[in-house]
Amino acid sequence: MAINMKLPREFYRQDGVALAKALLGKVLVHNTEQGIVKGIIVETESYMGVIDAAAHSYKGKKDGRCNIQYNEGGYAYIYMIYGMYYCMNIVANAEGVPEVVLLRALEPAEGIPLMEKRRSNAKRKALLSGPGKLCQAMGIGKENYGIDLCGDQLYVEEPEEKADFEIEASRRINIDYAGEAKDYLWRFTIKDSPYVSVKVKKPC
Template sequence: MKITREFYERDAVTVARDLLGLTLVHKTMEGITKGIIVETEAYMGTIDAAAHSYKSNPSGRTNVQYGEGGHAYIYLIYGMYYCMNIVTNQVEVPEVVLLRALEPVEGIELMKKRRNTEKILNLCSGPGKLCAAMGIDKENYGMDLCQNQLYLEQEAGYKQSEMIASKRINIDYAGEAKDYLWRFTIKDNKYVSVKVK
Protein backbone atom coordinates (compact mmCIF):
# COMPACT_ATOMS: atom_id res chain seq x y z
CA MET A 1 0.00 0.00 0.00
CA LYS A 2 1.48 3.35 -1.09
CA ILE A 3 1.89 6.00 1.59
CA THR A 4 -0.41 8.98 1.06
CA ARG A 5 0.12 12.74 1.43
CA GLU A 6 -1.42 12.95 4.91
CA PHE A 7 1.37 10.79 6.34
CA TYR A 8 3.99 13.39 5.38
CA GLU A 9 2.03 16.44 6.52
CA ARG A 10 3.12 16.10 10.15
CA ASP A 11 6.19 17.30 12.05
CA ALA A 12 9.53 15.79 11.06
CA VAL A 13 10.18 14.03 14.38
CA THR A 14 6.87 12.18 14.21
CA VAL A 15 7.36 11.25 10.56
CA ALA A 16 10.96 10.14 11.20
CA ARG A 17 9.73 7.64 13.80
CA ASP A 18 6.89 6.40 11.64
CA LEU A 19 9.11 5.92 8.57
CA LEU A 20 10.90 3.02 10.26
CA GLY A 21 9.71 -0.21 8.71
CA LEU A 22 8.27 1.39 5.56
CA THR A 23 9.72 0.46 2.17
CA LEU A 24 11.38 2.95 -0.18
CA VAL A 25 10.74 2.08 -3.84
CA HIS A 26 12.54 3.48 -6.90
CA LYS A 27 11.52 2.52 -10.42
CA THR A 28 14.16 3.27 -13.06
CA MET A 29 15.02 2.17 -16.61
CA GLU A 30 17.55 -0.24 -15.05
CA GLY A 31 14.97 -1.90 -12.83
CA ILE A 32 13.15 -1.64 -9.51
CA THR A 33 14.95 -1.43 -6.18
CA LYS A 34 13.36 -1.56 -2.73
CA GLY A 35 14.67 -1.20 0.81
CA ILE A 36 13.09 -1.14 4.27
CA ILE A 37 13.87 2.09 6.13
CA VAL A 38 15.82 1.20 9.29
CA GLU A 39 17.41 4.55 10.23
CA THR A 40 16.24 8.16 9.96
CA GLU A 41 17.09 11.62 11.27
CA ALA A 42 14.65 14.49 11.76
CA TYR A 43 15.62 18.08 10.93
CA MET A 44 13.20 20.61 12.39
CA GLY A 45 13.79 23.65 10.22
CA THR A 46 13.82 27.08 11.84
CA ILE A 47 14.22 25.72 15.40
CA ASP A 48 17.06 23.34 14.54
CA ALA A 49 20.61 24.66 14.08
CA ALA A 50 21.56 21.45 12.26
CA ALA A 51 18.93 21.95 9.53
CA HIS A 52 19.74 23.37 6.10
CA SER A 53 16.65 25.58 6.41
CA TYR A 54 17.76 27.08 9.75
CA LYS A 55 17.97 30.86 9.20
CA SER A 56 17.46 30.38 5.45
CA ASN A 57 14.97 31.65 2.87
CA PRO A 58 12.91 29.60 0.41
CA SER A 59 15.45 29.75 -2.39
CA GLY A 60 18.25 27.69 -3.87
CA ARG A 61 18.60 24.11 -2.77
CA THR A 62 16.21 24.39 0.19
CA ASN A 63 13.33 25.72 -1.89
CA VAL A 64 11.45 22.41 -2.01
CA GLN A 65 11.40 22.27 1.81
CA TYR A 66 8.94 25.16 1.89
CA GLY A 67 6.36 23.30 -0.18
CA GLU A 68 3.89 20.60 0.83
CA GLY A 69 5.06 17.46 2.61
CA GLY A 70 5.82 14.35 0.60
CA HIS A 71 8.51 15.54 -1.81
CA ALA A 72 12.16 14.55 -2.14
CA TYR A 73 14.90 16.92 -1.00
CA ILE A 74 18.18 15.71 -2.52
CA TYR A 75 21.56 17.31 -1.89
CA LEU A 76 25.22 16.54 -2.52
CA ILE A 77 27.83 16.09 0.24
CA TYR A 78 31.61 16.12 -0.14
CA GLY A 79 31.02 16.93 -3.81
CA MET A 80 30.28 13.29 -4.61
CA TYR A 81 27.53 11.63 -2.52
CA TYR A 82 23.81 12.31 -2.75
CA CYS A 83 21.56 12.23 0.30
CA MET A 84 17.79 11.79 0.23
CA ASN A 85 15.48 13.65 2.58
CA ILE A 86 11.70 13.61 2.75
CA VAL A 87 9.96 16.96 3.09
CA THR A 88 7.41 16.92 5.92
CA ASN A 89 4.83 19.16 7.56
CA GLN A 90 2.88 21.99 5.91
CA VAL A 91 3.68 24.67 3.32
CA GLU A 92 6.17 27.26 4.68
CA VAL A 93 7.30 24.89 7.47
CA PRO A 94 10.69 23.66 6.18
CA GLU A 95 11.20 20.35 7.96
CA VAL A 96 12.73 17.18 6.52
CA VAL A 97 13.71 13.64 7.43
CA LEU A 98 17.06 12.27 6.25
CA LEU A 99 17.05 8.62 5.23
CA ARG A 100 20.24 7.17 6.73
CA ALA A 101 19.97 3.42 6.07
CA LEU A 102 17.87 0.78 4.34
CA GLU A 103 17.61 -2.99 4.54
CA PRO A 104 17.72 -4.12 0.88
CA VAL A 105 14.78 -6.31 -0.13
CA GLU A 106 14.41 -6.15 -3.93
CA GLY A 107 16.73 -5.43 -6.85
CA ILE A 108 19.73 -6.45 -4.77
CA GLU A 109 21.84 -7.48 -7.78
CA LEU A 110 21.24 -4.06 -9.34
CA MET A 111 22.21 -2.43 -6.03
CA LYS A 112 25.44 -4.46 -5.96
CA LYS A 113 26.25 -3.36 -9.50
CA ARG A 114 25.62 0.30 -8.73
CA ARG A 115 27.70 0.16 -5.55
CA ASN A 116 30.35 -2.16 -6.98
CA THR A 117 30.26 -4.45 -3.95
CA GLU A 118 29.03 -7.92 -3.04
CA LYS A 119 28.58 -7.04 0.64
CA ILE A 120 24.84 -6.81 1.26
CA LEU A 121 25.33 -5.24 4.70
CA ASN A 122 27.28 -2.42 3.06
CA LEU A 123 24.85 -1.64 0.23
CA CYS A 124 22.61 0.89 1.98
CA SER A 125 24.26 1.46 5.38
CA GLY A 126 24.59 5.23 5.09
CA PRO A 127 22.80 8.10 3.32
CA GLY A 128 25.23 8.28 0.41
CA LYS A 129 25.36 4.52 0.02
CA LEU A 130 21.61 4.11 -0.09
CA CYS A 131 21.23 6.80 -2.75
CA ALA A 132 23.89 5.15 -4.91
CA ALA A 133 22.34 1.70 -4.47
CA MET A 134 18.82 2.98 -5.15
CA GLY A 135 19.88 5.10 -8.15
CA ILE A 136 18.81 8.36 -6.50
CA ASP A 137 20.51 11.60 -7.57
CA LYS A 138 19.85 15.28 -8.38
CA GLU A 139 17.31 14.25 -11.03
CA ASN A 140 15.05 13.15 -8.17
CA TYR A 141 15.14 16.57 -6.45
CA GLY A 142 11.60 17.76 -5.76
CA MET A 143 10.00 14.50 -6.89
CA ASP A 144 6.50 13.90 -5.55
CA LEU A 145 6.58 10.76 -3.38
CA CYS A 146 2.85 10.28 -3.95
CA GLN A 147 3.46 9.49 -7.64
CA ASN A 148 4.72 6.25 -9.22
CA GLN A 149 8.49 6.52 -9.67
CA LEU A 150 9.98 7.22 -6.24
CA TYR A 151 7.66 6.48 -3.33
CA LEU A 152 7.11 4.68 -0.03
CA GLU A 153 4.89 1.73 0.67
CA GLN A 154 3.86 -0.37 3.63
CA GLU A 155 4.17 -4.12 3.28
CA ALA A 156 1.08 -6.04 4.31
CA GLY A 157 1.52 -7.77 7.63
CA TYR A 158 4.74 -5.95 8.56
CA LYS A 159 5.19 -5.73 12.32
CA GLN A 160 6.74 -2.57 13.75
CA SER A 161 9.96 -3.38 15.64
CA GLU A 162 11.25 -1.63 18.73
CA MET A 163 12.67 1.81 18.00
CA ILE A 164 15.66 3.56 19.57
CA ALA A 165 16.09 7.36 19.72
CA SER A 166 19.65 8.72 19.81
CA LYS A 167 21.80 11.71 18.82
CA ARG A 168 22.17 12.56 15.14
CA ILE A 169 25.43 11.86 13.30
CA ASN A 170 28.14 14.39 12.28
CA ILE A 171 26.46 17.63 13.44
CA ASP A 172 28.91 18.78 16.10
CA TYR A 173 28.68 22.32 14.66
CA ALA A 174 25.01 22.67 15.69
CA GLY A 175 25.37 23.83 19.31
CA GLU A 176 22.78 22.35 21.64
CA ALA A 177 20.95 20.86 18.66
CA LYS A 178 23.69 18.23 18.38
CA ASP A 179 22.33 16.63 21.53
CA TYR A 180 18.70 16.33 20.42
CA LEU A 181 17.56 12.71 20.25
CA TRP A 182 16.21 12.98 16.72
CA ARG A 183 17.92 9.97 15.15
CA PHE A 184 15.72 6.87 15.04
CA THR A 185 16.77 3.28 14.37
CA ILE A 186 15.16 -0.14 14.45
CA LYS A 187 16.65 -1.88 17.47
CA ASP A 188 19.34 -4.49 16.70
CA ASN A 189 18.94 -4.08 12.93
CA LYS A 190 22.24 -5.02 11.30
CA TYR A 191 21.79 -2.62 8.36
CA VAL A 192 22.03 0.66 10.32
CA SER A 193 24.90 2.98 9.40
CA VAL A 194 26.38 3.48 12.88
CA LYS A 195 25.60 1.39 15.95
CA VAL A 196 23.76 3.26 18.67
CA LYS A 197 26.02 3.84 21.68
Protein backbone atom coordinates in the same frame (compact mmCIF):
# COMPACT_ATOMS: atom_id res chain seq x y z
CA MET B 1 -0.38 -11.32 2.96
CA ALA B 2 -1.25 -7.63 2.83
CA ILE B 3 -1.31 -5.70 -0.43
CA ASN B 4 1.40 -3.07 -0.76
CA MET B 5 0.01 0.43 -0.54
CA LYS B 6 1.70 3.68 -1.45
CA LEU B 7 1.65 6.16 1.41
CA PRO B 8 -0.84 9.01 0.90
CA ARG B 9 -0.12 12.74 1.17
CA GLU B 10 -1.68 12.90 4.62
CA PHE B 11 1.00 10.59 5.99
CA TYR B 12 3.72 13.15 5.25
CA ARG B 13 1.89 16.11 6.80
CA GLN B 14 2.97 15.22 10.34
CA ASP B 15 5.88 17.03 11.99
CA GLY B 16 9.44 15.98 11.21
CA VAL B 17 10.07 14.04 14.42
CA ALA B 18 6.81 12.11 14.18
CA LEU B 19 7.41 11.39 10.49
CA ALA B 20 10.95 10.13 11.12
CA LYS B 21 9.57 7.55 13.53
CA ALA B 22 6.60 6.66 11.35
CA LEU B 23 8.83 5.99 8.32
CA LEU B 24 10.69 3.19 10.10
CA GLY B 25 9.62 -0.15 8.70
CA LYS B 26 8.14 1.42 5.56
CA VAL B 27 9.56 0.57 2.13
CA LEU B 28 11.32 3.04 -0.17
CA VAL B 29 10.72 2.20 -3.83
CA HIS B 30 12.54 3.54 -6.89
CA ASN B 31 11.27 2.57 -10.32
CA THR B 32 14.31 3.09 -12.55
CA GLU B 33 15.13 2.32 -16.18
CA GLN B 34 17.38 -0.51 -14.98
CA GLY B 35 14.70 -2.02 -12.75
CA ILE B 36 12.80 -1.59 -9.50
CA VAL B 37 14.71 -1.46 -6.24
CA LYS B 38 13.23 -1.51 -2.75
CA GLY B 39 14.57 -1.14 0.77
CA ILE B 40 13.01 -1.17 4.23
CA ILE B 41 13.71 2.04 6.12
CA VAL B 42 15.67 1.24 9.30
CA GLU B 43 17.29 4.60 10.18
CA THR B 44 16.12 8.20 9.91
CA GLU B 45 17.01 11.66 11.22
CA SER B 46 14.75 14.66 11.76
CA TYR B 47 15.82 18.18 10.72
CA MET B 48 13.39 20.64 12.20
CA GLY B 49 13.79 23.75 10.10
CA VAL B 50 13.96 27.22 11.60
CA ILE B 51 14.57 25.99 15.18
CA ASP B 52 17.29 23.48 14.32
CA ALA B 53 20.86 24.71 13.91
CA ALA B 54 21.72 21.51 12.03
CA ALA B 55 19.04 22.10 9.39
CA HIS B 56 19.72 23.70 6.01
CA SER B 57 16.67 25.91 6.55
CA TYR B 58 17.75 27.11 10.02
CA LYS B 59 16.41 30.58 10.89
CA GLY B 60 14.16 30.48 7.84
CA LYS B 61 16.92 30.22 5.27
CA LYS B 62 15.64 30.00 1.71
CA ASP B 63 17.79 29.44 -1.35
CA GLY B 64 17.69 27.32 -4.48
CA ARG B 65 18.51 24.17 -2.58
CA CYS B 66 16.10 24.72 0.30
CA ASN B 67 13.05 25.84 -1.66
CA ILE B 68 11.43 22.41 -1.85
CA GLN B 69 11.46 22.16 1.95
CA TYR B 70 8.73 24.81 2.06
CA ASN B 71 6.31 22.59 0.10
CA GLU B 72 3.75 20.50 1.93
CA GLY B 73 4.97 17.09 3.03
CA GLY B 74 5.66 14.31 0.56
CA TYR B 75 8.40 15.65 -1.72
CA ALA B 76 12.03 14.60 -2.10
CA TYR B 77 14.78 16.96 -0.97
CA ILE B 78 18.04 15.74 -2.54
CA TYR B 79 21.43 17.36 -1.97
CA MET B 80 25.09 16.50 -2.47
CA ILE B 81 27.73 16.13 0.24
CA TYR B 82 31.51 16.12 -0.13
CA GLY B 83 31.02 17.00 -3.78
CA MET B 84 30.25 13.39 -4.70
CA TYR B 85 27.50 11.72 -2.66
CA TYR B 86 23.76 12.41 -2.71
CA CYS B 87 21.46 12.32 0.31
CA MET B 88 17.70 11.84 0.22
CA ASN B 89 15.34 13.65 2.55
CA ILE B 90 11.56 13.58 2.72
CA VAL B 91 9.74 16.86 3.23
CA ALA B 92 7.43 16.79 6.26
CA ASN B 93 4.62 18.85 7.76
CA ALA B 94 2.50 21.60 6.19
CA GLU B 95 3.34 24.05 3.42
CA GLY B 96 5.67 26.78 4.67
CA VAL B 97 7.15 24.63 7.48
CA PRO B 98 10.62 23.51 6.30
CA GLU B 99 11.03 20.24 8.18
CA VAL B 100 12.61 17.17 6.57
CA VAL B 101 13.56 13.61 7.38
CA LEU B 102 16.92 12.28 6.20
CA LEU B 103 16.93 8.63 5.18
CA ARG B 104 20.13 7.20 6.64
CA ALA B 105 19.86 3.45 6.05
CA LEU B 106 17.70 0.77 4.46
CA GLU B 107 17.51 -3.00 4.62
CA PRO B 108 17.74 -4.39 1.05
CA ALA B 109 14.41 -5.90 -0.03
CA GLU B 110 14.11 -6.12 -3.83
CA GLY B 111 16.40 -5.57 -6.81
CA ILE B 112 19.42 -6.59 -4.77
CA PRO B 113 21.60 -7.66 -7.76
CA LEU B 114 21.09 -4.19 -9.28
CA MET B 115 21.99 -2.55 -5.98
CA GLU B 116 25.13 -4.68 -5.75
CA LYS B 117 26.13 -3.69 -9.25
CA ARG B 118 25.72 0.00 -8.44
CA ARG B 119 27.72 -0.44 -5.24
CA SER B 120 30.50 -2.55 -6.78
CA ASN B 121 29.33 -5.73 -5.06
CA ALA B 122 29.41 -4.32 -1.53
CA LYS B 123 28.42 -6.75 1.21
CA ARG B 124 24.70 -7.03 1.90
CA LYS B 125 24.78 -5.20 5.24
CA ALA B 126 26.80 -2.34 3.72
CA LEU B 127 24.72 -1.86 0.57
CA LEU B 128 22.43 0.81 2.03
CA SER B 129 24.09 1.62 5.37
CA GLY B 130 24.49 5.39 5.05
CA PRO B 131 22.85 8.27 3.16
CA GLY B 132 25.34 8.27 0.29
CA LYS B 133 25.41 4.48 -0.06
CA LEU B 134 21.63 4.44 0.02
CA CYS B 135 21.30 6.88 -2.86
CA GLN B 136 23.98 5.17 -4.91
CA ALA B 137 22.41 1.73 -4.54
CA MET B 138 18.87 3.01 -5.12
CA GLY B 139 19.88 5.09 -8.16
CA ILE B 140 18.81 8.38 -6.55
CA GLY B 141 20.47 11.61 -7.74
CA LYS B 142 19.93 15.29 -8.46
CA GLU B 143 17.35 14.45 -11.10
CA ASN B 144 15.08 13.28 -8.27
CA TYR B 145 15.18 16.64 -6.46
CA GLY B 146 11.64 17.87 -5.82
CA ILE B 147 9.93 14.73 -7.06
CA ASP B 148 6.44 14.09 -5.69
CA LEU B 149 6.54 10.94 -3.56
CA CYS B 150 2.86 10.40 -4.32
CA GLY B 151 3.83 9.63 -7.93
CA ASP B 152 4.93 6.34 -9.50
CA GLN B 153 8.70 6.76 -9.81
CA LEU B 154 10.07 7.33 -6.31
CA TYR B 155 7.78 6.68 -3.37
CA VAL B 156 7.25 4.97 -0.02
CA GLU B 157 4.86 2.09 0.56
CA GLU B 158 3.60 -0.09 3.36
CA PRO B 159 5.49 -3.38 3.78
CA GLU B 160 3.81 -6.60 2.71
CA GLU B 161 3.88 -7.77 6.30
CA LYS B 162 4.17 -5.39 9.24
CA ALA B 163 6.89 -6.33 11.71
CA ASP B 164 6.96 -5.52 15.40
CA PHE B 165 10.04 -3.56 16.42
CA GLU B 166 11.34 -1.17 19.03
CA ILE B 167 12.53 2.32 18.08
CA GLU B 168 15.75 3.72 19.56
CA ALA B 169 16.39 7.45 19.73
CA SER B 170 19.94 8.83 19.70
CA ARG B 171 22.05 11.82 18.65
CA ARG B 172 22.30 12.61 14.95
CA ILE B 173 25.48 11.83 13.04
CA ASN B 174 28.23 14.30 12.00
CA ILE B 175 26.62 17.56 13.16
CA ASP B 176 29.13 18.69 15.78
CA TYR B 177 28.95 22.21 14.33
CA ALA B 178 25.31 22.64 15.42
CA GLY B 179 25.76 23.80 19.02
CA GLU B 180 23.20 22.40 21.42
CA ALA B 181 21.28 20.92 18.48
CA LYS B 182 23.98 18.26 18.15
CA ASP B 183 22.62 16.68 21.34
CA TYR B 184 18.98 16.46 20.27
CA LEU B 185 17.80 12.86 20.15
CA TRP B 186 16.43 13.13 16.63
CA ARG B 187 18.02 10.07 15.08
CA PHE B 188 15.72 7.04 15.05
CA THR B 189 16.65 3.43 14.35
CA ILE B 190 15.01 0.02 14.45
CA LYS B 191 16.55 -1.63 17.48
CA ASP B 192 19.02 -4.41 16.69
CA SER B 193 18.82 -3.92 12.93
CA PRO B 194 22.16 -4.98 11.41
CA TYR B 195 21.60 -2.55 8.51
CA VAL B 196 21.93 0.79 10.34
CA SER B 197 24.81 3.08 9.38
CA VAL B 198 26.25 3.54 12.88
CA LYS B 199 25.45 1.35 15.86
CA VAL B 200 23.62 3.11 18.68
CA LYS B 201 26.12 3.27 21.54
CA LYS B 202 23.84 4.60 24.26
CA PRO B 203 20.18 3.80 23.58
CA CYS B 204 17.75 6.33 25.02
